[in-house]
Amino acid sequence: MGNSSQDAGTAAIDFAQYLHDDTEQGVFSVRRDIFTDPEIYDLEMEYIFESNWVFLCHESQLPNPNDFYTTHIGRQPVVVIRNQQGELNGFINACSHKGSKVCLTRQGNTKFHTCSYHGWVFDNNGKNVAVKDNEDAAYSDAFKALDFGLKPVPKIAEYRGWIFGSIEADVAPLEEHLGDMRQFIDLLVDQSVDGMELIPGMSSYTFNGNWKMQIENCLDGYHLNVAHKGFLEITNQRVKRLGDKYTGPDIEAMFNTDLQTGSFGWEQGHALFFTENPAPEYRPLWPERENLQKRIGEAKTDWMIRFGRNFTIFPNVQCTDNAVIGQFRVLRPLAHNKTEMQIYCWVPKGEAASARQQRLRTYEDFFDIAGTGTPDDVAAYMNCQEGAEGRLAQWQLGYGRGQTALTNGANSLADELGLQPATSTAGPLTMSDETLFHASYRAWLKMMTSGQQRALDRPTKTEPTRSSNQAGS
Secondary structure, eight states: OOOSSOOTTSOOOOGGGGEEEETTTTEEEEBTHHHHOHHHHHHHIIIIITTSOEEEEEGGGSOSTTEEEEEEETTEEEEEEEOTTSOEEEEESSOTTTOOOSOOSSEEEOSEEEOTTTOOEEETTSOEEEOTTOTTSOOOHHHHTBOOSOOBOSEEEEETTEEEEESOSSOOOHHHHHTTHHHHHHHHHTTSTTOEEEOSOOEEEEESSOHHHHHHHTTOOTTHHHHTHHHHHHHHHHHHHHGGGOOSOOHHHHTOTTSEEEEEEOTTSOEEEEEEOSOGGGSTTGGGHHHHHHHHOHHHHHHHHHEEEEEEETTTEEEEEETTEEEEEEEEEEETTEEEEEEEEEEETTOOHHHHHHHHHHHHHHTSTTSSSHHHHHHHHHHHHHHTTOTTOOBOOTTOTTGGGOEESOOHHHHHTTOOOSEEEEEEGGGOOOTTHHHHHHHHHHHHHHHHHHHHHSOOOOOOOBOSSOOOO
8 A cells, every 4th residue: 555654765555446426327436445455544634634725623612821731633742732821732742851741631732741750831722831951952053043832723713713724834725625514513502602612521432443434424424223222212211101291302393304314425524414303392402592583593593403414524523413302413533443432411501500400411321432322323333343354345335315415516505604515415314314425435545646746745854943032940
C-alpha cells in the first residue's frame, strides 16, 4: 500500500480505487479494505485528521480564564488553554525539553504549567518562563537562542462555543468548513437565550472497530428496530407496567410510516438526517415555542420542534437532538480497528428543572455506556469489523437505500432553511436513507488525494526554531 509519511520518492496511491461512485447509474459502494488496512489508517491520520479542521472541545469545558482542556488532533496531543485575558490558545501538549506531556489531566485551572519530568514552566500563552537550574546549565548562546515555548497549534477557531483546531495552517476559514452546518449548530444553541452547555462528566469507552463505522451509525436509521430490539422490548414493558404514569418515548408513534424523514449531505463530508417527531408536544421545548418564534422566527422554531436531527461534522464530532435526548459524541481513532468515544449530554442553559431531568434520564437510559442503546452499537461495530476481514466479499452494499429519492442540490425542505447541500432526500420513515453516507466518503477521497499531494510536495528537512526570546530563568 503506502507509507504514513510520503515523500517525492514514494509512488502515489490511487485512493479512488476504494470507492465505486457512479452517479449516472445510481451505484455507490465502498471497498472493505478502508476499514481493515492499517496503512490506510495511518494515512487517514495524516491526510484527514492532521491536515484539516477537527473538533477539540466546547466552551463550557473551559469557561474561565486559566482553564485548560487536553485532547488530540489525530495522533497529536493538544492542550487548549484560555489565558488570563480569556483568549483561547492551542498548543502541542509536549514539553520543548524532552517531549513529556505538560498537562496530564483532562482539564483544570492554573496560571502556569510545569512539566512533571524536569520542571520547565510555561505560562498560558505557551511561553517558557522558567528552566530549572538555568544559571548553572552551561547552555551555549546558540542553544539559548532557540524558542523554548510550547509549539502553537497553527489554527484555533470557535463558532458559537464549538472550538476547532487544525495542525495544517493552510486550511479554509472555519465558517467555510462548517458551511450549512452552522445553521444546525444554531438550532442547538438558540434553544436558550444563554446558549447550550455540556453537562459536567462524560462516558469514555473504546470499541474494536474502525472509526468510519461510527460516522455511519450516527446517521443510520435502518438499524434501530433490529440492533436495538432490547430497547424496544424494555420500553413496551414499561408502558404496560406504568400505564398512564409512563412518560417515555411512544414506540408505536416512533415507527409511524406516515412520518416524514430525509437527509442532507455536503461536500465537506458533513451529513444530517431528520425525522418528524410523532409527538412534538412531548419535547421540553414545546412550552417555549411562542417565545422561540419571536426570537428566531417560525421556520427555525419549526425545525427545532417538528424534526429530530442527527448530524456529523466530519471527521470527528456528532450531535443528536431527538425527542428529549441531546447527545454529543467526539470520536478519536486509535488504530484501524479501535476507536475511542467520548459521549456527553448537552442541554440548553437555564432550562426548567423538569425539562433538565427529562433530558438526563432519557440520555442515561439509551445513550450512556450502560444504557439500552450504546452496547448494541458497540457489538455491531465489532461484528462488522470482524466480518470485513472476509476478503472474498470486497465491496459493501450498504449505501443504496434512498437512491431514487435523491436530489442533487437542495429540495423543498432544504429551501425552508436556505440550505445549499450537495444532496438531499425526503421520503417515508421506512425508506431509511443511506445516501447521506456518500458525503463523508466523497470528502474522504478528496482529503486523502489532496493530503497525499501535499505530502509528496513537502520539503523533508526541518530545523529547530530560533527565537529572540531567551529561555526562562
